[in-house]
Amino acid sequence: MSRPMTITEKILAAHAGLPEVEPGQLVNCRLDLVLANDVTAPIAIREFAKIGIDHVWDAGKIALVPDHYTPNKDIKSAEQAKLMREFARAQGISHYYEIGCMGVEHALLPEQGVVGAGDVIIGADSHTCTYGALGAFATGVGSTDAAVGMATGEAWFKVPPSLRFNVTGTLGRWVSAKDIILHIIGLIGVDGALYQAMEFTGDTIESLSMEGRMTICNMAIEAGGKSGIIAVDDTTRAYMKGRTERPWTEYFSDPDAVYAQVYEIDATAIKPTVSFPHLPSNTRPAEDARDVWVNQVVIGSCTNGRLEDLRIAAEILKGRHVHPDVRLIILPATQQIYRDAMHEGLFDIFLDAGAAVSTPTCGPCLGGHMGILAAGERAMATTNRNFVGRMGDPTSEVYLGSPAVAAATAVAGHIAVPEDLG
Amino acid sequence: MEFRGTVHKYGRDIDTDVIIPARYLNTSVPEELAEHCMEDLDAGFVGKVAAGDILVADENFGCGSSREHAPIAIKAAGVSVIIAKSFARIFYRNAINTGLPIMEAPDAVDGISDGDKVVVDADSGTITNETTGATYRAQPFPPFIKDIIETGGLIESVKQRVRG
Numbered sequence: 001m002s003r004p005m006t007i008t009e010k011i012l013a014a015h016a017g018l019p020e021v022e023p024g025q026l027v028n029c030r031l032d033l034v035l036a037n038d039v040t041a042p043i044a045i046r047e048f049a050k051i052g053i054d055h056v057w058d059a060g061k062i063a064l065v066p067d068h069y070t071p072n073k074d075i076k077s078a079e080q081a082k083l084m085r086e087f088a089r090a091q092g093i094s095h096y097y098e099i100g101c102m103g104v105e106h107a108l109l110p111e112q113g114v115v116g117a118g119d120v121i122i123g124a125d126s127h128t129c130t131y132g133a134l135g136a137f138a139t140g141v142g143s144t145d146a147a148v149g150m151a152t153g154e155a156w157f158k159v160p161p162s163l164r165f166n167v168t169g170t171l172g173r174w175v176s177a178k179d180i181i182l183h184i185i186g187l188i189g190v191d192g193a194l195y196q197a198m199e200f201t202g203d204t205i206e207s208l209s210m211e212g213r214m215t216i217c218n219m220a221i222e223a224g225g226k227s228g229i230i231a232v233d234d235t236t237r238a239y240m241k242g243r244t245e246r247p248w249t250e251y252f253s254d255p256d257a258v259y260a261q262v263y264e265i266d267a268t269a270i271k272p273t274v275s276f277p278h279l280p281s282n283t284r285p286a287e288d289a290r291d292v293w294v295n296q297v298v299i300g301s302c303t304n305g306r307l308e309d310l311r312i313a314a315e316i317l318k319g320r321h322v323h324p325d326v327r328l329i330i331l332p333a334t335q336q337i338y339r340d341a342m343h344e345g346l347f348d349i350f351l352d353a354g355a356a357v358s359t360p361t362c363g364p365c366l367g368g369h370m371g372i373l374a375a376g377e378r379a380m381a382t383t384n385r386n387f388v389g390r391m392g393d394p395t396s397e398v399y400l401g402s403p404a405v406a407a408a409t410a411v412a413g414h415i416a417v418p419e420d421l422g
Numbered sequence: 423m424e425f426r427g428t429v430h431k432y433g434r435d436i437d438t439d440v441i442i443p444a445r446y447l448n449t450s451v452p453e454e455l456a457e458h459c460m461e462d463l464d465a466g467f468v469g470k471v472a473a474g475d476i477l478v479a480d481e482n483f484g485c486g487s488s489r490e491h492a493p494i495a496i497k498a499a500g501v502s503v504i505i506a507k508s509f510a511r512i513f514y515r516n517a518i519n520t521g522l523p524i525m526e527a528p529d530a531v532d533g534i535s536d537g538d539k540v541v542v543d544a545d546s547g548t549i550t551n552e553t554t555g556a557t558y559r560a561q562p563f564p565p566f567i568k569d570i571i572e573t574g575g576l577i578e579s580v581k582q583r584v585r586g
Contacts, residue, residue: 043450043491043494050577051580052584052585069448128488140512141488141515142512142516143516144519144576145519147577148580151584152583158564191481191508191510224482224510366444366487367445368444385437385439387437387439388439390439390444
């Protein structure tokens with residue numbers, strides 16, 4: 001009988017070919033997917049070339065997504081995208097997504113069935129942890145780790161201790177997955193899960209859609225986490241069925257698995273939450289932030305640019321108009337989400353409200369393009385980071401919140417909750 | 423290996439967006455990145471940093487994005503070593519993989535001030551503050567990571583493995 005293990009330990013053990021692993025152990029794991037984007041792939045490709053082998057380990061297990069500065073904002077970014085495109089063609093990379101079928105990588109790859117339960121995935125993008133929502137071990141790495149992953153199909157990991165967040169109770173009206181994860185980050189801080197795996201359990205988590213689960217795992221990195229993970233259930237199976245291209249494997253934490261810490265979170269006490277500048281952990285209830293006037297609202301990103309997010313925004317924006325001093329930019333995260341939102345009539349609601357609707361891109365989330373802030377300007381965003389200068393000028397400010405709070409804020413002109421709109 | 427330089431000291435949670443703002447990520451050329459290193463945290467950094475200088479910071483240095491441009495920019499700006507109370511995990515990997523020396527030494531961080539002259543013996547993990555005379559010890563790296571560093575970074579160690 002092997003030692004009791006967490007879901008994370010079981011996935012890493014299986015991929016390291018070991019019967020068991022324990023926190024702190026260094027293991028070499030077989031990878032199911034390596035991904036990079038137009039910012040990180042150019043360096044990865046350069047480093048790959050230094051290794052001295054001609055071909056990637058498996059052209060079917062590498063995903064390259066030009067999503068950060070695309071459609072390209074300037075000549076330099078076009079050169080980076082070109083480098084990635086040519087590498088993808090030369091290597092026969094099957095999961096390369098050109099403009100027109102592209103999306104924000106962490107919304108796109110689950111949607112396209114490229115990731116599945118039980119996988120070990122590394123991505124040269126910190127929000128790779130999103131895929132934990134499907135019961136996979138997924139973690140962000142740098143370009144050099146991605147290069148080595150592309151060459152060898154392996155990566156080394158230090159098995160992380162696990163933190164368990166057991167979230168129970170029914171969420172209030174307009175309280176969403178985003179509020180849960182902002183609440184948790186506010187509770188433990190931006191390094192509260194440093195080097196550790198964040199495992200989310202409880203009936204509140206089980207009640208969430210896949211979209212909501214991805215929002216939660218997406219922001220594990222904002223607490224310093226190595227990964228976020230939610231075990232497979234019928235919601236996950238229904239999502240993966242007919243979508244995930246490879247057979248998946250389900251792992252579950254043993255009842256007596258050891259956690260570095262267990263947090264009991266009462267979901268009924270969580271309010272719509274906003275992160276003030278300049279850290280995601282700087283959280284306050286949105287209802288205490290009504291004196292914060294904003295110039296721009298962004299609804300999108302790998303955190304909150306999925307169909308469910310757009311539906312919530314539309315519900316609030318329907319029959320209302322964006323405040324005259326606010327610019328509302330909505331970015332459906334993938335082409336499929338874009339099409340679905342259009343067919344559902346959400347675009348009419350957004351356009352009638354005075355919003356701009358963009359083609360999928362990471363764009364303003366990282367201060368790339370499509371909505372950069374001038375000196376002293378403020379934005380409310382459904383994105384994931386509010387560091388100094390994240391969306392533009394170093395004196396600009398970003399406030400993070402849910403799609404509901406963002407939509408209400410766009411109408412009110414200041415940070416608001418939907419109830420404020422009357 | 424020994425490093426000697428003037429300390430530039432910063433606080434906790436220094437994120438990769440202030441180390442190298444995303445508006446400059448349309449390139450990966452080290453020298454171009456170095457021109458904007460730490461720009462949104464300390465606009466005067468590039469003007470005052472000299473080759474061999476040392477960065478000192480509190481907890482969670484390098485949090486946020488996975489951009490390897492961050493350690494590349496710091497290294498190309500001339501910084502020889504970073505001493506912090508702790509590093510964000512992706513930055514930690516990236517620094518080791520790209521050959522930028524880093525050390526976790528909470529006591530040293532508390533005992534070193536901005537502008538101090540410091541000597542670091544990377545092999546023994548000894549940090550000497552020449553300004554105050556105090557000596558500190560960094561946490562040793564696990565042997566596996568030490569091997570990567572001594573081989574000259576991750577690519578070098580993989581090259582040897584692929585050939586072997």
